[in-house]
Amino acid sequence: MKERLTMDCGALYLSKGKSENFQGDDAHFVCAAKGTIGVADGVGGWWSRNVDPGKYARQLMQNCVEAIKDRAGEKDIDPKTVLLKAYNETKLEGSSTACILTLKNNHLHAANLGDSGFLVIREGEVVYKSPIQQYEFNHPYQLGKNIPDWKKIEELKVPVKLGDIIVMGTDGLLDNLRPSDIKAIVNNHLSQKEEEQCTERGEEQSKKKEVDPEAIAEEILQFAYTASTDGNAFTPFAEASFTAGTEHFRMGGKRDDITVIVARVCRASHSSTLLLKDDHCSAVKLIPGKATDAYPPPDISCAEGGVILF
Numbered sequence: 401m402k403e404r405l406t407m408d409c410g411a412l413y414l415s416k417g418k419s420e421n422f423q424g425d426d427a428h429f430v431c432a433a434k435g436t437i438g439v440a441d442g443v444g445g446w447w448s449r450n451v452d453p454g455k456y457a458r459q460l461m462q463n464c465v466e467a468i469k470d471r472a473g474e475k476d477i478d479p480k481t482v483l484l485k486a487y488n489e490t491k492l493e494g495s496s497t498a499c500i501l502t503l504k505n506n507h508l509h510a511a512n513l514g515d516s517g518f519l520v521i522r523e524g525e526v527v528y529k530s531p532i533q534q535y536e537f538n539h540p541y542q543l544g545k546n547i548p549d550w551k552k553i554e555e556l557k558v559p560v561k562l563g564d565i566i567v568m569g570t571d572g573l574l575d576n577l578r579p580s581d582i583k584a585i586v587n588n589h590l591s592q593k594e595e596e597q598c599t600e601r602g603e604e605q606s607k608k609k610e611v612d613p614e615a616i617a618e619e620i621l622q623f624a625y626t627a628s629t630d631g632n633a634f635t636p637f638a639e640a641s642f643t644a645g646t647e648h649f650r651m652g653g654k655r656d657d658i659t660v661i662v663a664r665v666c667r668a669s670h671s672s673t674l675l676l677k678d679d680h681c682s683a684v685k686l687i688p689g690k691a692t693d694a695y696p697p698p699d700i701s702c703a704e705g706g707v708i709l710f
């Protein structure tokens with residue numbers, strides 16, 4: 401019989417907004433007890449109609465949590481069913497991209513629409529990246545009232561193994577860091593942990609230094625933020641703008657809200673106490689307190705044409 405796997409998760413969100421738009425356009429949830437995570441990104445264009453798209457994204461994620469709770473008695477979560485139910489119950493003005501993912505039977509099952517997404521890192525290599533769905537450059541498919549894009553929700557199924565690291569994010573992450581950048585950050589973090597464990601003696605110490613998904617999420621978020629404010633970096637956004645044609649092209653990162661969720665695939669029996677004590681889904685977890693000016697970027701060197709990581 402296959403070993404039962406679960407996910408140990410950490411999430412962080414950095415809103416680009418200052419006080420008047422403190423919560424930004426992104427939203428996310430971590431439902432540890434059901435091994436399910438999700439991100440959403442309200443479409444910024446709504447601001448021109450005086451609609452706060454973050455409200456739509458937050459309501460959508462909250463409704464996902466409710467839909468998951470409603471199915472509490474059932475063994476498996478079906479991400480597309482959850483997302484469609486949440487969508488149908490989100491009646492606000494606005495629209496949003498969304499990606500939700502659950503781990504069952506040693507596979508990730510995801511429902512994705514738009515340019516949020518996730519990647520899977522196994523033994524130091526990126527083994528999977530979810531596809532983007534968009535009409536054209538910077539115009540993703542989105543869930544919203546009277547928008548038929550919900551029909552284009554893509555279902556994804558990806559096998560995972562013990563120790564895999566899943567990194568999920570909105571375009572604030574994925575437009576600013578390449579999969580290879582994210583891989584480098586994760587690998588660097590893990591190898592530092594190994595070193596620390598080697599220098600520490602005794603089981604007590606090494607237990608305390610287990611991989612902390614939130615610490616990885618924080619490092620990724622810091623690099624994504626730094627790249628987003630770098631006018632010279634050749635980010636995925638710059639590359640996509642180049643591909644879209646000269647009228648779109650510009651170098652640099654994309655200033656945006658950044659959501660990062662890191663999940664580590666672990667044995668169900670070995671999941672952290674945090675995971676086990678959380679019988680119920682947490683509410684939408686927002687960390688709006690980390691406004692950009694209270695969150696200095698790390699000191700990394702950037703060279704023309706690319707972000708140098710390590």
Ligand SMILES: [Mn+2]
Pocket residue numbers: 441570571572656657
């Ligand atoms: Mn965004």
